[in-house]
Amino acid sequence: xxxxxxxxxxxxxxxxxxxxxxxxxxxxxxxxxxxxxxxxxxxxxxxxxxxxxxxxxxxxxxxxxxxxxxxxxxxxxxxxxxxxxxxxxxxxxxxxxxxxxxxxxxxxxxxxxxxxxxxxxxxxxxxxxxxxxxxxxxxxxxxxxxxxx
Amino acid sequence: xxxxxxxxxxxxxxxxxxxxxxxxxxxxxxxxxxxxxxxxxxxxxxxxxxxxxxxxxxxxxxxxxxxxxxxxxxxxxxxxxxxxxxxxxxxxxxxxxxxxxxxxxxxxxxxxxxxxxxxxxxxxxxxxxxxxxxxxxxxxxxxxxxxxx
Numbered sequence: 001x002x003x004x005x006x007x008x009x010x011x012x013x014x015x016x017x018x019x020x021x022x023x024x025x026x027x028x029x030x031x032x033x034x035x036x037x038x039x040x041x042x043x044x045x046x047x048x049x050x051x052x053x054x055x056x057x058x059x060x061x062x063x064x065x066x067x068x069x070x071x072x073x074x075x076x077x078x079x080x081x082x083x084x085x086x087x088x089x090x091x092x093x094x095x096x097x098x099x100x101x102x103x104x105x106x107x108x109x110x111x112x113x114x115x116x117x118x119x120x121x122x123x124x125x126x127x128x129x130x131x132x133x134x135x136x137x138x139x140x141x142x143x144x145x146x147x148x149x
Numbered sequence: 150x151x152x153x154x155x156x157x158x159x160x161x162x163x164x165x166x167x168x169x170x171x172x173x174x175x176x177x178x179x180x181x182x183x184x185x186x187x188x189x190x191x192x193x194x195x196x197x198x199x200x201x202x203x204x205x206x207x208x209x210x211x212x213x214x215x216x217x218x219x220x221x222x223x224x225x226x227x228x229x230x231x232x233x234x235x236x237x238x239x240x241x242x243x244x245x246x247x248x249x250x251x252x253x254x255x256x257x258x259x260x261x262x263x264x265x266x267x268x269x270x271x272x273x274x275x276x277x278x279x280x281x282x283x284x285x286x287x288x289x290x291x292x293x294x295x296x297x298x
Contacts, residue, residue, distance in 0.1 A: 028210075031210075031214070032210040032211070032213050032214045033210070033213045033214065033217065034214075034217060034222075035217065035221070035226060035228070037228065047227065047228070048227050048228055048290070049228065055210075055213065056228075056229065056231075057206070057209055057210045057213050058210075060206055060209065061177075061180075061181040061182070061204075061206045061207075061210060062181070064181050064182045064204065064206050065180070065181045065182065065183075068182065068183060068184065072184070073183075077184060078196065078197050079184070079186065079196070079197055079198065079205075080205065080237070081236065081237055081238075082205075082234070082235045082236040082237050083232065083234075083235040084234065085231070085232075085233065085234075086231045086232040086235060087230065087231040088229070088230060088231050089230075141197070
């Protein structure tokens, strides 16, 4: 189990690979983001996206699963208070195979809560062509090993 | 249809109300964010969240639907390049009824793309107790009325 003390700046943690299907794009859009360019091939081809693409919120949700399966499930995560910066850099298309990493920017122990430390990450998700499709800066709280003992 | 020219700083646009069910929280978490505090009542009660709570990515996805139903479906949206700031301020619980607004911070026409303008919003989502649970700063691109004519 990875605790706060096990993170250090520069570390790179792999995200799990994830294939994005047309069915998943359409199902997510129908539930949460029914803008025409996420639901309809013709409307999408006329939009800035230039073709059917996943909702940005679908991409961030997929990222979450990629992070969980990649490394977070074996870490003592206490959750996150937010995202400092979210960039949807390229459309995510049906059939795209996403991969990526979480890079540790810095670590800081909490003064207010001695059992916790916060690790700031840059998360990067890329498609099978090597294009970064999503990047985020995100602090996550972890239990400290001492407090856990 | 609301175009770029129809937005001005200080405007407040209402988000649609949305009830968050336990079933929806569990279904989203199982698919995208299976951390114990989003799936299991006992684990959640021992976590910083103090009880079962929606994944932050579920909350942002619900926000997207609240914005679509509230005002975006009748606007000439061209999508968004990202979120400048996302803050999960309070847990979202089973049975919570969310409401909120998008507040226009500023508007700027694009020099590079004369058919488009970008509107920066602060989005705020609150629960039925009046507590803000989510706030975001988010630029969205809209078609200009002239270009549309």
